[in-house]
Amino acid sequence: MPTLILARHAKAEAPAPGLNDSDRALELIGRKASTRLGQVIAEAGLSPDLALVSPSVRTQQTWKLMSAALPDCDTRFEEELYETHVAGLLEVLNGAGDAETVVVVGHEPTSSAAAAHLAGPGSDKTALQRVAHGLPTGTAAVLEFDCPWSEITSRCGRLTAVLSGRDVEE
Template sequence: MHRLILMRHAQAQPSAPAGGDEARPLASIGRSEAALMGRALAERGLKPDLALISSAVRTRETWEQMHDSFGDVEIRYEPALYNAPSDVIRRLVENCEEEAGCLLVLAHNPGVHVLAVEYLTESAASPAVLDRMAGGFPPGAAALFTVDVAGRCTYEGFLTPRSLGAQ
């Protein structure tokens, strides 16, 4: 793997008609934000070979809005990603190191945010980058990393729907 995209699902409804938290769908703004993020990633040459997606409705719907921007991508719905802590997400990433040139992990906070900060700390990212990430990981955000041959992640960028002009 040479690239990693850690992404939080887009804006979801505050509740689900039935089924609890895992069944919460995207809000209408979330659908447009997800499509915007898909286009932005593709325009930057960030096309995943493999996407690991939480089994929650809102993450699956985020992917549905994004996937047309990427073409053919292997998809794995991972129940273990639902509200997973950073160590579980990290383990799933490490297990895919040999399978994809570019891996997208589409999951939930706080796990995605915590793992992004861990990678930044491990790679001795600048204080400015750490400060930016300390500001939170909003819905639809994606942290972008370059991965070296030893599996170390180095910060490449941070995109949010708002930074791309979403309202």
């Protein structure tokens, strides 16, 4: 059963004049939350075999720190994930091939919008409520599907959980 983990990058430095948005790095608390999010995903019994990561500095750093707890996962940096929408994210997912569990490390509002778009009957109500308010930094929505990646469409998955790495101290 294909499983999707939609992870939002952890807390990054604030936008600043002269700093490209894609170059914003993680803050210290974001680095800790990234590490913790990887641990929480592993503790939930999830073991991604493919990571699709936005090319921004903050998403790459988030994944690098998460991946310490998630070994044996192939990584692909997907340019399309940086400034995309739900349809663009689904297009990238359609190319996931035979991966069983895929983690997408991306951005808001696309991550929560995609989770809401894909969540169908049988979804966890508490998780749906959390996604409706947007995914905070350092959190991930988990969805399960009964169809291959190439057939994923609106409301065809079950949102089972929202996991957080934010329970760390500064």
